[in-house]
Amino acid sequence: MTTLDAKVPEGPIQDKWTNHRFDIKLVNPANKRKYDIIIIGTGLAGASAAASFGELGYNVKVFTYHDSPRRAHSIAAQGGINAAKNYTNDGDSIFRLFYDTVKGGDYRSREANVYRLAEVSNEIIDQCVAQGVPFAREYGGLLDNRSFGGAQVSRTFYARGQTGQQLLLGAYQALARQISLGNVTLFNRSEMLEVVTHEGSAAGVVVRDLITGEISSHSAHAVVLATGGYSNVFFLSTNAMACNTTAIWRAHRKGAYFANPCFTQIHPTCIPVHDEFQSKLTLMSESLRNDGRIWVPIDPNDTRPANDIPENERDYYLERIYPSFGNLAPRDVSSRAAMRMIDENKGVGPLKNGVYLDFADAISRLGKDVIEARYGNLFEMYERITDEDPYEVPMRIYPAPHYTMGGLWVDYNLMTNVPGLYAIGEANYSDHGANRLGASALMQGLADGYFVLPYTIADYLADFLNTTPLSTDHEAFKQAEAEVDGRMKKLLAIQGTRTVDSFHRELGKIMIEECGLARSKEGLQKALREIPALREEFWKDVKVSGTEDTYNSELAKAARVADFFELAELMCRDALEREESCGGHFRVEHQTEEGEAKRDDVNQAHSSAWAWNGYDTPQTHIKEPLEFEYVALAQRSYK
């Protein structure tokens, strides 16, 4: 049976990363220019890695399907970024951030990786400040912090409600500098559609120019995928419209293991769906829960406007059920609580599909000015979408798919099981276990790109000094190009009756119902019958207009949705085999009497990696056992 070698260094957890950096091989500065590295994606992870590699002297090619690297969806992250600085003098430490993250992930992440993440978190803040990221400041000129879910300390650095934007612009500007110096070549509006391997190792990629449709090959000593998550498998999510699974899915089909696909995060505070034409969901930052109070009317039949419902007829259910964390309970816990309220018919709004997030108390305590300074842009965004003024009436929020903890399996060096193929940021599965804490995605993306991969990649590259990457004339590239070309032509040739979106919407409905907030054996089995049938129908009846040699967003979308079908099936299979509830994965068969998630640490304390066996053959399930030496396994309690 295949086993997984995570390559976790020996020694006490606080020394592992230091020792590892000494033990791994280096590439000397003069030799770095002899190596080519390809990076796919220019979000926080991709842009920070590309800039750092360029600074070190490697030859870097970076690809994005956007018109500019600055458009990547990291830009939409609102609330903040965690670090263990303990600037607020409230008892934070690297160990506490590590502990909170392992616990927050419901004990399904690899301790050594999480410890390293906490360890480099402080350097990220230093780096970003030096780059000119305009973080929020106190009057004395020092950095301000706020709190996020799942933590009892204030460790989140922020730039109003636009932290992701400012961090991404920092990384983008560092990348722009390397582009101007000629160390990095940028290919915009170019979508990676195939990973090319040769003798089992990564050799390069095939990309399609979205303007001309031209298909081209690029080879390198190493390929880094920084292509984000796959929440758009649900059709409606907080992800941007173009976010997709294609890059990591194509890598999976070329042999990279896909880990924990069923670990997806449903974010509790999104603006509720208004009608069937809705194209995406908008997040309202978790930071709002610092000052907002969540409630529903006690009486399900209460139809009065929110402000007319007296205090004693409101149920502040998070404060009631989880008194010590209150409105800052972690995302999985808060989402499920909201869903229970809505299931009990206590939902609010025209479709009774939301709960209130109320700022009246905070405004009377702190004044409107303070609230506006903290959350002004979020309040404005809410007003634009709903036509309601959250300074006057409570916001309505609802849980929505937001982040995917699962992704490509990687070892401690962030390399997949395919030598030379790396996955960083949301595209890998490594640090968040079964649930990600707020303000940790930005931390992980930048940790991987700035402070982990630039070290670990040298360990692999060192062995290839003075070798030339495989020629793009090689059969392996020609085959991959033909495969991509064939796929595009096939999609255009079907000329059926249904649009790509109609299929995507139907797939999303199956997924949110059967593989969303709550999952059951019966429902997952039903989904596993429905998805392949829908996929077959897609390949027979989809209608894509236009041609392949011009800008054709329907064609690009069709290719992405085709890959979502295959991923969706794997997600359901993974959810079915994980006979426990943990983090974002809630199996109705496994819950406590109070309806909380019930983990099975005896049989399920592992990461599930899945190996591709070909189209229409189920993947092989490989388990990486998880050991907890430093954080004692315990029933997660936020009460």
Added chain:
Amino acid sequence: MDLTLKVWRQNGPGKPGEFKEYEARGISPESSFLEMLDVVNERLVEAGDVPIEFDHDCREGICGTCGVMINGHPHGDQKGTATCQLHMRKFSDGDRIVIEPWRATGMPVIRDLIVDRSPLDHIVEAGGYISVNTGGTPDANLIPVPKEAAESSMDAAACIGCAACIAACPNSAGQLFTSAKLAHLNLLPQGQPERYERTIAMVEKMEEFFGSCTNHGECEEACPKSISIDNIALMNRDYLVAKFKDRRKAGQR
């Protein structure tokens, strides 16, 4: 609601284009402007026609990917609102809406409503950064930044790079975009060492692509993030100072 759309269609860069009319019937007033276009496009595909191409992504008004001229106004006429955040409730049943791409020589049309905004990247590449490599930076709190400076820097840094300012300008000038990036960096202590070199490099790169500013102020009016034209004054001041300053003696103040 029922609407008539008059949309610019163009097959590719440098090809002739034309306006075409489309009926958009049964649109929900709760839809966003782009969701309205989605509905129109889905119907076009079902009818075997080629859908209208437009740039969009986050649909939260932050990525800066979207942006079209709506009845002659960049992003429509709702102030401080990107196209994706504009909702159909701001229109009336029976309205006729003219939709065009950004028009500027520096940003040629790629297809239909999509234009090439790479000059904005080139302006940033010219100097829109602080030259620090990864690692070896001092502790974050060793660089105190006055709160007011951090706030004004952030006001400018909020620019989403959509290029509405250039589309709005009768001269197709890039001053608001360029000055917002300069103000973001030039107002911070970290940005001081390269302040004047950065200003010259970015202004001169900007002039390769875009026209001159003649103080119309249309840019601020069109900006979905309400970036202030005060930034342009700051840029002009810094540019002037840069031309006279002996930077070899900058350390002497």
